Amino acid sequence: MSKKSRFDGVIATRTSDAVGYIHAYDKNGRLCWDKDHAERVVLLEDLRKYGEGLHKGQLGWTVIGSTDGYKWVDVKFDSGPCIPVLTYSLERVVPEKAEAISRSIISECRGTRFDADPIAAEAGRAKWIREEFGTHIDSDDLIQLGEGPHEVYAYTFPSLIELAHIKDEPFYPVKIGCTADKDMGTFLRVRSQIFEDAAFPERVKLLLILRCSDGRPIEVKVHRRLRDEERKVKHAVGREWFLSNVEELRQIFAAFSCKSDQNG
Numbered sequence: 001m002s003k004k005s006r007f008d009g010v011i012a013t014r015t016s017d018a019v020g021y022i023h024a025y026d027k028n029g030r031l032c033w034d035k036d037h038a039e040r041v042v043l044l045e046d047l048r049k050y051g052e053g054l055h056k057g058q059l060g061w062t063v064i065g066s067t068d069g070y071k072w073v074d075v076k077f078d079s080g081p082c083i084p085v086l087t088y089s090l091e092r093v094v095p096e097k098a099e100a101i102s103r104s105i106i107s108e109c110r111g112t113r114f115d116a117d118p119i120a121a122e123a124g125r126a127k128w129i130r131e132e133f134g135t136h137i138d139s140d141d142l143i144q145l146g147e148g149p150h151e152v153y154a155y156t157f158p159s160l161i162e163l164a165h166i167k168d169e170p171f172y173p174v175k176i177g178c179t180a181d182k183d184m185g186t187f188l189r190v191r192s193q194i195f196e197d198a199a200f201p202e203r204v205k206l207l208l209i210l211r212c213s214d215g216r217p218i219e220v221k222v223h224r225r226l227r228d229e230e231r232k233v234k235h236a237v238g239r240e241w242f243l244s245n246v247e248e249l250r251q252i253f254a255a256f257s258c259k260s261d262q263n264g
Contacts, residue, residue: 007026007028007030007069007070008026008027008069009026009032009033009035009067009068009069009070010026010027010032010069011024011025011026011032011033011034012025012026012027012032013025016094019097019101020093020094020096020097020098020100020101021091021092021093021094021101022039022091022092022093022094023092024092026069030070031070031087032069032070033062033067033069033070033073033087034062034067035064035065035067035069036064036065037064038061038062038063038064039061039062039092040059040060040061040092040093040094040095040098041059041060041061041062041075041090041091041092041093042057042058042059042060042090042091042093042098042101042102042105043055043056043057043058043059043060043075043077043085043089043090044056044088044089044090044091044105045089046113046114046121047083047085047089048118048121049147049148049149049211050081050083050149051077051079051080051081051083052079052080052081052118053077053078053079053080053081054077054079054081054083055106055109055114055115055116055121056105056106056109056114056116057101057102057103057104057105057106057109057116058077058078058079058102058116059077059078059093059098059099059102060075060076060077060078061075061076062074062075062076063075063076063082066084067087070087071086071087072084072085072086072087073085073087073090075090111124112124112128113125113127113128129187132187133187133191135203136190136191136194136203136204137155137187137190137191137203137204137206138158138203138204138205138206139187139206141205141207141246142206142207142208142209143207143208143209143246143250144208144209144211145208145209145210145211145250145253145254145257146210146211146212146257147211147212148211148212148213148214148215149180149211149213150178150179150180150185150211150212150213150214150215150216151178151179151180151185151186151209151210151211151212151215152176152177152178152209152210152212152215152218152219152222152253153176153177153178153179153186153189153190153206153208153209153210154174154175154176154206154207154208154244154246154249154253155174155175155190155204155205155206155207156172156173156174156175156204156205156207157202157203157204157205158202158203158205159202160172160173161205164245170245171231171243171244171245171248172243172244172245173233173236173241173242173243174207174241174242174243174244174245174249175193175238175240175241176219176222176223176226176240176241176242176244176249177189177219177240178215178216178218178219179215180215186206186209187206190204190206207246207249208246208249208250208253210253210254210257212257218253218256218257221256222249222252222253222256223240223242225252226242226243226244227242231243231244
């Protein structure tokens with residue numbers, strides 16, 4: 001006989017604080033979400049990779065019957081999108097105080113990468129990337145394509161490009177990978193690879209990031225195409241190094257991205 005869970009997803013107590021945040025708990029004191037009634041919520045994380053207007057401070061309503069009571073809940077946001085959201089990304093708010101709470105969060109994020117204005121947010125994001133990752137990653141010429149939570153990326157090292165030019169060769173070794181990590185996925189992934197492998201005498205040159213809904217199949221197709229053309233780097237440490245260049249990869253990434261969208 002399977003052991004019965006102590007957590008039944010039923011709210012036992014509910015309170016609200018002076019600001020207007022609501023806290024509800026099950027009989028064991030664990031935060032719990034209402035399955036039977038829509039609740040007014042405010043977004044605490046930037047989810048714009050899933051849809052326009054999903055910045056910190058955006059308001060919405062939970063969808064009745066869409067939550068397990070603890071981890072996930074569907075939210076219909078005021079900006080339009082209706083998506084499943086992890087509950088730690090949200091706070092429940094008293095409806096009458098929702099607008100004031102939203103304005104406060106948006107004001108706190110002004111001038112940062114979480115600014116509600118997408119142009120200001122992009123400028124803040126670029127500044128933060130330079131400060132946070134600039135020691136290890138050169139992204140000044142980075143090409144960014146597509147939209148979505150997954151990222152297929154390509155990077156190399158400046159010396160590899162320079163050596164190809166000296167030898168008058170059209171291609172140079174490029175690492176092609178993917179990540180589904182949220183927010184700064186590619187940058188965190190690439191920096192961790194640098195730390196894992198060794199200390200390098202130069203910064204990684206990040207060439208491309210393709211954002212998409214499902215990165216792994218696109219990564220596999222890119223690898224297969226270059227492998228079929230016998231462009232896998234034979235003696236590289238790692239299986240994801242291929243001979244290519246930024247111009248070719250931009251065309252390949254864009255082509256596979258379009259095919260993926262059409263199939264979806």
